[in-house]
Amino acid sequence: MESYNFILDLAIILLTTKVLGLVTKKFKMPQVVGALLAGLLFGPACLNIIQETSFIQSGAEIGVIVLMFCAGLETDVTELKKSGKASLVIAIIGVVVPLAGGYLITKLFNDPTKMASDATGSIFLQNMFVGVILTATSVSITVETLKELGKLKTRSGNAILGAAIIDDIIGIIALTVITSMADTSVNVAVVLFKIVLFFVFALVIGILFFKFYKMWSESTERPLHRYTIVAFVFCLFMSYVAEHFFGVADITGAFIAGLIISSTQKSQYVASKFDVLSYLYLSPLFFASVGLKVVLPKMNGTIVLYAVLLAVIAILTKVIGCGLGAKFCHYKNYQAIRIGIGMVSRGEVALIVASKGAALGLLGSVFLGPVIIVVVVTTIITPILLKFVFRFGPNAVMAETETAFSKNYEEMDRLR
Numbered sequence: 515m516e517s518y519n520f521i522l523d524l525a526i527i528l529l530t531t532k533v534l535g536l537v538t539k540k541f542k543m544p545q546v547v548g549a550l551l552a553g554l555l556f557g558p559a560c561l562n563i564i565q566e567t568s569f570i571q572s573g574a575e576i577g578v579i580v581l582m583f584c585a586g587l588e589t590d591v592t593e594l595k596k597s598g599k600a601s602l603v604i605a606i607i608g609v610v611v612p613l614a615g616g617y618l619i620t621k622l623f624n625d626p627t628k629m630a631s632d633a634t635g636s637i638f639l640q641n642m643f644v645g646v647i648l649t650a651t652s653v654s655i656t657v658e659t660l661k662e663l664g665k666l667k668t669r670s671g672n673a674i675l676g677a678a679i680i681d682d683i684i685g686i687i688a689l690t691v692i693t694s695m696a697d698t699s700v701n702v703a704v705v706l707f708k709i710v711l712f713f714v715f716a717l718v719i720g721i722l723f724f725k726f727y728k729m730w731s732e733s734t735e736r737p738l739h740r741y742t743i744v745a746f747v748f749c750l751f752m753s754y755v756a757e758h759f760f761g762v763a764d765i766t767g768a769f770i771a772g773l774i775i776s777s778t779q780k781s782q783y784v785a786s787k788f789d790v791l792s793y794l795y796l797s798p799l800f801f802a803s804v805g806l807k808v809v810l811p812k813m814n815g816t817i818v819l820y821a822v823l824l825a826v827i828a829i830l831t832k833v834i835g836c837g838l839g840a841k842f843c844h845y846k847n848y849q850a851i852r853i854g855i856g857m858v859s860r861g862e863v864a865l866i867v868a869s870k871g872a873a874l875g876l877l878g879s880v881f882l883g884p885v886i887i888v889v890v891v892t893t894i895i896t897p898i899l900l901k902f903v904f905r906f907g908p909n910a911v912m913a914e915t916e917t918a919f920s921k922n923y924e925e926m927d928r929l930r
Contacts, residue, residue: 553803554805585666591776608681619824644824650681673849
């Protein structure tokens with residue numbers, strides 16, 4: 515008999531994410547924190563009421579794709595171009611510093627006399643792999659928080675988005691280099707070639723699709739839902755091609771698709787429809803799934819100490835690394851802090867990288883617990899810190915007023 519448990523799981527996820535989101539809002543925290551806590555509390559880490567199924571996994575993947583597509587739709591392309599070089603510098607330093615920090619702290623503890631690891635790779639590769647995990651950035655958590663705060667189109671927001679996309683590419687390269695040392699079937703040159711090829715492909719397809727979509731949407735009036743459907747198809751197509759053919763994260767393809775459509779006449783209408791879909795169904799499913807992935811193994815005192823230090827290193831190295839990169843590119847202090855904190859969250863990206871290392875024997879079970887703790891801490895603390903640091907700066911109050919006015923105007927326009 516066919517099981518309908520997934521319907522009950524979905525109902526619980528939607529209810530708990532909203533309820534806990536409202537609770538965290540009462541404490542002046544972003545609602546995304548409540549959604550993340552819902553997955554942790556009701557998943558295997560605590561009450562074990564809901565387990566991650568293929569249905570939840572697939573729905574969550576669509577959720578993060580739509581989230582990044584919406585981020586692309588709402589991005590100021592002109593401002594993103596201005597922050598292009600700065601984003602590259604921020605991303606590079608924001609990878610190098612956590613990589614070094616993760617390697618050094620793990621080297622200090624990765625000793626058979628302190629922690630007996632069951633990893634099969636060399637000690638050097640094991641230590642480096644933890645560093646690679648710390649280079650990861652889960653920009654989806656930051657994007658949702660910035661959207662909630664109305665700060666996605668700020669200079670800091672654009673720098674975070676640009677740096678996160680580049681960070682993803684550098685992370686793929688770093689992961690490939692390390693895994694190629696443990697797995698001779700991985701060819702670094704081929705991976706690099708495919709990444710370059712993807713951006714060439716995205717540029718060509720982007721120009722062609724932009725011209726078609728712009729001409730089609732401006733030629734004659736059609737039922738508006740058609741523009742949304744075509745935009746969604748293009749988003750899914752770019753996501754699939756990026757991941758399947760080029761080995762680039764699907765969210766990168768989705769973000770680029772959103773950027774392409776953002777300059778067209780119907781972009782605001784498309785964004786409004788996706789916001790409803792994301793809020794109602796996809797975003798709660800994705801953020802809850804991050805918590806559902808967390809399963810804490812047994813840990814002794816030494817491993818707990820390592821976990822605490824690793825979490826501190828994970829936060830500080832991203833803030834310092836990305837913050838320094840921002841300062842080198844002449845961002846002001848408050849902007850540099852915003853950018854650094856915006857890159858802290860590791861989220862599901864770190865868990866995916868960790869599972870890859872475990873499969874290759876580069877990440878022993880004793881290190882898996884601390885990595886999971888890092889994911890939990892950085893994922894929950896990032897939205898809280900972001901809301902705090904965006905209170906500071908010369909335009910903080912003004913930006914909040916403008917956002918409120920903009921929302922009121924859009925609501926009045928909708929009611930007409």
